[in-house]
Amino acid sequence: MRQPRERLALLRGQVREWAADVLPYAAELESDPGTVRRMLDLPLLSGVATLQIPPEYAPAPLVVGRERFDLRTALERVVFFEEGARADAGLLLSVPGPDMAGSLVDALGDRAQKDWFYGRLLERPTWTCFAMTESERGSDATSMATSLTPSAEGGSLLLRGGKRFVGNAVRAGIAVVFARMSPGPLGIRAVLVDTAAPGFAAEPIPTMGLRAIQLGAVTLDAVQVPEEHLLGRHLPAIRQGMWGWLRTFHVWRTVLAAMGVGIAAAAHAYARRERRTPSPRVREQLDAMDQRIRSARQLTHRAARTVDADPSDGTLACAAKLAASRLADRTTREALALLGPGARLDHPALDKMARDAQGLEFMEGTSNMQRLSVFNGVMRGGGQSHADAAEPAQRPAGT
Numbered sequence: 047m048r049q050p051r052e053r054l055a056l057l058r059g060q061v062r063e064w065a066a067d068v069l070p071y072a073a074e075l076e077s078d079p080g081t082v083r084r085m086l087d088l089p090l091l092s093g094v095a096t097l098q099i100p101p102e103y104a105p106a107p108l109v110v111g112r113e114r115f116d117l118r119t120a121l122e123r124v125v126f127f128e129e130g131a132r133a134d135a136g137l138l139l140s141v142p143g144p145d146m147a148g149s150l151v152d153a154l155g156d157r158a159q160k161d162w163f164y165g166r167l168l169e170r171p172t173w174t175c176f177a178m179t180e181s182e183r184g185s186d187a188t189s190m191a192t193s194l195t196p197s198a199e200g201g202s203l204l205l206r207g208g209k210r211f212v213g214n215a216v217r218a219g220i221a222v223v224f225a226r227m228s229p230g231p232l233g234i235r236a237v238l239v240d241t242a243a244p245g246f247a248a249e250p251i252p253t254m255g256l257r258a259i260q261l262g263a264v265t266l267d268a269v270q271v272p273e274e275h276l277l278g279r280h281l282p283a284i285r286q287g288m289w290g291w292l293r294t295f296h297v298w299r300t301v302l303a304a305m306g307v308g309i310a311a312a313a314h315a316y317a318r319r320e321r322r323t324p325s326p327r328v329r330e331q332l333d334a335m336d337q338r339i340r341s342a343r344q345l346t347h348r349a350a351r352t353v354d355a356d357p358s359d360g361t362l363a364c365a366a367k368l369a370a371s372r373l374a375d376r377t378t379r380e381a382l383a384l385l386g387p388g389a390r391l392d393h394p395a396l397d398k399m400a401r402d403a404q405g406l407e408f409m410e411g412t413s414n415m416q417r418l419s420v421f422n423g424v425m426r427g428g429g430q431s432h433a434d435a436a437e438p439a440q441r442p443a444g445t
Contacts, residue, residue: 054125056110061126064090065133072134076398079260082140086171090130095143095171098123100152103164120297120350124304128343131308132315135402136258138305139213143167146298147174147222150236154278154290159238162275166220175218177209177264178291190234192266194225203237203276205245205269211408215248215262222277223266224291234287238275245269255401296353296360299367299410303346306370306406310339310377313399317381320393328384335377342366342373361423368416374403 067088074081085091097108097117107116117123130138139145144167151163166172183189192207205225215221221239239246245267250260273279278286314335321328349362378400382389390397407413 053113054121056113057108057115057122057125058129060108060110061090061093061129062132064088064093065130068133068137071137072395072398075134075137075258079140079258082137082258085137086142090133091137091141093117093126094130094138094141095167097126098144098148099164099167100160103160103168105168120300120353121347123297123301124346124350127301128304128308128311128346131305132312134258135305135309135406136256139256140217140258140260142171142173142217145174145214146176146294147220149294149297150176150222150277150290151238153293154236154281154286155238156280158274159277163220163238172219173214173217174220174222175212175214175262175264176294177212177215177221177223179209179211181208181210181263188231190224190226192223192225194227194235194237194271197270202273203271205237205239205266205271207266209264209266211251211261212248212264213259213261215264216250216260218248221246221264223264224287231288232283232286236277236287236290237271238277239269239271243269243271253405255398255403255405292360293357295410296357296363299360299363299416300346300350300353302406302409303342303349303363303366303370306367306374306403307339307343307346309374309399309403309406310335310342310370313374313378313381313396313403314339316393316396316399317384320385331380331384335380338373339377342370345369359423361420364411364416364419364423367410368413368420371403371406371413374406375400378403 068085068090071081071085082091086095093108096104097115100118101107101116104116107114115122117126127138144151144164148163151160155163180191183191192205192209194203194205197204205223207225209223218241221241222236223239224234224236227233227235241248246269247265247267248262250262253261278290314332318332321332324332345362346366349366352359352362378396381396382393382400385393385396390400411419
């Protein structure tokens with residue numbers, strides 16, 4: 047039986063090997079996000095698509111060195127997504143499969159809903175999307191305006207409203223959509239929607255970074271949803287809506303933190319490679335970058351362990367997402383500066399990293415939202431239960 051560090055090293059090595067296969071597609075993905083459809087047979091993409099499906103539905107786990115991985119823990123996910131983000135952060139979130147929608151279905155879905163959801167995913171490559179953000183309200187669920195009301199005929203519900211900045215919205219065959227059924231925080235619910243239903247429309251939104259995700263705007267014009275697709279209907283009222291998405295966000299904030307670490311690590315490696323004969327001052331800068339990356343990785347792993355132990359404790363996840371998104375932006379900017387005033391034109395790969403890094407700021411809550419969540423968590427005593435279990439900080443790599 048290998049130690050946890052050794053297990054994760056095996057996973058990291060396998061994903062790093064797979065990530066090399068997607069690098070030749072990076073430029074094409076920038077101009078045509080649809081390129082991802084021609085890449086689905088690559089191991090990195092097929093791994094993202096299938097490994098997050100629960101074992102009772104999934105065809106087989108990933109086996110590396112006799113160790114089994116199914117990406118069902120936050121810790122395995124952060125290792126996988128950090129390494130994948132070194133190649134292309136946006137690509138990892140543009141793949142068919144359960145993604146965030148699957149995490150919510152796992153938390154709130156009954157057996158019939160899970161059978162329908164995962165059955166569709168395994169039948170053929172199917173994209174999913176997680177539709178919460180609204181154009182005038184952001185991801186503030188308390189002010190959500192999208193409505194979910196019973197139809198006049200009975201037996202179904204009607205969705206009305208709109209969502210914005212929804213990843214994979216244009217591609218998705220299944221959407222998880224949040225809407226308000228009644229006043230107050232307990233009135234927010236989530237439903238599974240077949241995007242082929244009349245009244246569901248999505249159009250792409252141009253972006254500067256993370257283009258492979260193909261963010262979209264969704265219009266919901268009296269979309270009819272079967273009552274049996276109302277997530278959490280078998281659960282107590284306090285666990286039917288916000289409870290589910292908070293647990294989902296806690297997991298995926300650690301994933302986004304890992305992606306920030308991956309982007310920063312890729313930018314650091316690029317700058318070190320291009321500055322073949324760095325001066326002592328530049329070597330100091332590169333070593334400082336490396337130390338910051340190691341620290342953010344340690345925090346992200348610590349946050350993932352906390353979420354795995356207690357999915358309701360997202361304080362460290364918010365702290366990790368805040369730190370890593372800032373790290374990615376700072377590191378890519380510093381790397382560009384080290385390569386000269388024309389670096390954005392002369393090094394398009396690094397320029398893409400910098401634009402992708404800025405996109406992380408707006409995913410699963412901006413920095414100010416993360417600060418507020420950390421403050422509230424600390425005031426409640428959250429995020430402390432695993433503080434003593436963190437691994438010792440590692441020394442920076444030698445020059």
